[in-house]
Amino acid sequence: MTNNAEDPLHEQLDALRTDLTDVHMPGPHAARRRGARRTRNQVTGAVLAGVAAIAIGVIGTTQDGIFAAPEPVGPTQSPTPAPTDIPTVVPSPMPDEQQETGAELSEALMTADDISGDELTWTVSEEPNPAVECGPPINEAAVLDEAGIDFTADDGNGMMQHLIRTESETVAEELLDDIQDEMESCLPESPVEGEPWRYNVGGLENVGEEGWITSYSTDPADQDAPAPTVTLVRYADVVSVMVRTEPTRSNDGSLDLETPAQATARMCEVLFETTCVGQPEFDDGLGGDASTDDGDTGDGG
Amino acid sequence: MAELMEVTEFDAFYNASNRRVLHQMYAMTGNLADAQECTQEAFARAWQRWKTVSQADNPEAWVRTVAWRIAASRWRKAKNAVTAMARHGTPENTAPPNPDHVALVTALRHIPEAQRRAIVLHHLVGMSVEEISTETGAPTGTIKARLSRGRSALAKLLTDDTSIATGGEQP
Structure with missing residues (x-):
């Protein structure tokens, strides 16, 4: 002191x-x-x-x-919006304009084509990917309907998306908050010895109605420990939970925003026949000075 | 018996530290109601994990960190409400009575979250740059930069009441 x-x-x-x-x-x-x-x-x-x-x-x-x-959901069951389909401006439909199409959640799940940013070959996995430490907890009491899909690639790379429909937009907001709060409680910034350590946390802007993203190491002392990136996106009464797991902490601080953007674009198109994605941006809460902060990748506060 | 000991231990911890955390959260949020809510929620979560938290080097730092996270999360969610707040004015319950305090908390709310956190941890809690680095997970160089920028911004804002009154960057 x-x-x-x-x-x-x-x-x-x-x-x-x-x-x-x-x-x-x-x-x-x-x-x-x-x-x-x-x-x-x-x-x-x-x-x-x-x-x-x-x-x-x-x-x-x-x-x-x-x-x-139900039949296993494959990557070709739903239309694949091309990357160029993403507009640069997010339309802001009023709540009463959020008309649901009646499509099943499983039809709105992401496909392997939505996963961007590397040369890995992704395939749908019949088995769920292993849970990651401090991964997103779902309060099942809030779930009205749900669907999920898992992908794997070489060398222990994994990707999972879980779509959850709730009773109302308010319940969806609370569910997203709860998941975020629980994860944040699980990942304090190291005053507790041995806790995992995060290297990105912040808002995901222009994707859905609200978004949040965090990357962390499951063992800061071990560069080879799995490094998950968790993305939460809400649009209307639906919450999308995405977890991408890398086998090592190879992440250099950059974030893959395109994959959640593509997945969310599909979700909104299939479930709501609307476009709810603009140019995705990461908001680490640092305002404009993040890039000059001595290499800080942003801790969200 | 063990449970009773845990209760006694937690209650002693709460009684010893809750006003301090409340004070720090008030400086960080600039809002008494938010400070109360975030502090109480953070202590509730500490009780949920008391076995782990009580073994930490500094359980108060754990509570403070969680309380800060809860507050930061709310700000992000409330971002859209900020514009409305700027239009309609700050709610009554956010205005502390002392005019000097009004100016200070308003200025604090105008600087970026990370700078505000560093300022409070250093200048109110009395933590060193290294200690802040450990608590926030940011490099010491970053903490120094945040402190420097935060102090400059505060000094400017506190001598320029007009810019505060008309709004500007909000959390």
């Missing part, structure tokens, strides 16, 4: 304390109750999802023919 005794700015900031005199903090019991409620909600969501899965399994088994297993 530094000595702030003769620091005028310290004195000014310290004086703000007087504004807090009448501010009431509820006490430790309220914080514990709130923490317990958060835990309960997360557990309830997981249990409900488990019960639903078992119930569907039982009914599906006993009433064969009522529930047919």
